[in-house]
Amino acid sequence: MIVAPTWRSKAYLQVLRERGIVLNTYMLLPGKEPKWDGPSLVSVHSGGKRIINFSPSESIPATLEKIPSKIVKMKSSDIESKESLSQIDRLSESVIIYSGVGGRILKQKTLNRGKRFLHVHGGYAPKHRGSTAFYYSLLEEGTFGVTALWLDGQLDTGRIIARRKYTKFPSDIDIDRVLDPILRADLLSSIIQTRLKKGKYPSGVLRKSLRPAYHVIHPILKHVAMKRYFPNFFRV
Numbered sequence: 001m002i003v004a005p006t007w008r009s010k011a012y013l014q015v016l017r018e019r020g021i022v023l024n025t026y027m028l029l030p031g032k033e034p035k036w037d038g039p040s041l042v043s044v045h046s047g048g049k050r051i052i053n054f055s056p057s058e059s060i061p062a063t064l065e066k067i068p069s070k071i072v073k074m075k076s077s078d079i080e081s082k083e084s085l086s087q088i089d090r091l092s093e094s095v096i097i098y099s100g101v102g103g104r105i106l107k108q109k110t111l112n113r114g115k116r117f118l119h120v121h122g123g124y125a126p127k128h129r130g131s132t133a134f135y136y137s138l139l140e141e142g143t144f145g146v147t148a149l150w151l152d153g154q155l156d157t158g159r160i161i162a163r164r165k166y167t168k169f170p171s172d173i174d175i176d177r178v179l180d181p182i183l184r185a186d187l188l189s190s191i192i193q194t195r196l197k198k199g200k201y202p203s204g205v206l207r208k209s210l211r212p213a214y215h216v217i218h219p220i221l222k223h224v225a226m227k228r229y230f231p232n233f234f235r236v
Contacts, residue, residue, distance in 0.1 A: 001025070002029065002079065002100050005032060005034070006033075013067070015052050015182065015189050017067055024070060025091065026067075026069060027073075028060070028072070030077050031077050033059060036056040044173065045169070046144075046183065051186050085109075108153050116150055122134045122146060122184060123137060123214075125145075127211060135225050138228070145165050146164050148188060161202050166183050171233070174233065175230065
C-alpha cells in the first residue's frame with residue numbers, strides 16, 4: 001500500500017488492522033498529517049451495523065507499530081517523481097493499494113510499470129464518479145456509494161472489482177474526515193478478504209456511463225446534503 005498522510009490512509013490502516021489484515025509492504029509518503037479536533041474515538045456504523053471505533057487522532061506511524069510488516073519510507077512526496085518510481089520498481093508485489101494524495105490522476109508512465117493500482121473511490125461508479133461524488137448520491141438517492149477499481153489513467157473509469165451502497169449513518173458524524181474514509185476502508189477490507197487474499201486478482205468489469213464526472217460540490221449543495229442526513233453534526 002502507498003500511504004499518504006491523510007484521513008483515508010488512517011482509516012485504511014485502522015480498519016485493516018482491526019480485521020487482522022496485514023499487507024506485505026507499506027510505502028509512506030513524507031508529509032504532515034492533518035490534525036483532529038474532535039472526540040478521541042468515533043463509532044462508525046451503517047445500516048445498524050458497526051464498522052469500527054475509529055481513532056482519528058492516532059498517527060499513522062503509531063498504527064503501523066502495531067502491524068508486523070515491512071515499512072518503506074519514500075524519498076519524495078511526489079508519487080510520480082523519479083525517486084518514487086524507482087522505489088516502486090523495486091517492489092516484488094504486483095498489486096499496489098493506492099492511498100495517495102486525493103485529487104491526483106496517475107499518469108501512464110506510472111501505471112505501465114508491471115504493477116496494478118487498486119483504488120477505492122468515494123462514489124458508486126460509473127454513475128457517480130469524480131470529486132466528492134458521494135455528496136451527489138446522498139442528494140439524489142440518500143445513499144453513500146463506494147467503488148473499488150483498477151486505476152487506468154482516467155477519472156474513475158477503470159475496471160470495477162466491487163461496488164457497495166451504504167445507508168443509515170450516525171447523524172452527527174464528520175463526512176469528509178471520518179465517514180467517507182471509513183466506508184472506503186470497509187469495502188477495501190472486504191475485497192481483500194474475499195478476492196485478493198488468496199492471490200485471486202479479478203480483472204474487474206468495465207462499466208460505461210454517459211453521465212459526466214462530478215466536480216467538487218458547491219458549498220450550498222454540500223450544506224443541503226448535510227442538513228438532510230447529518231443534522232446533528234452542526235451541533236457537535
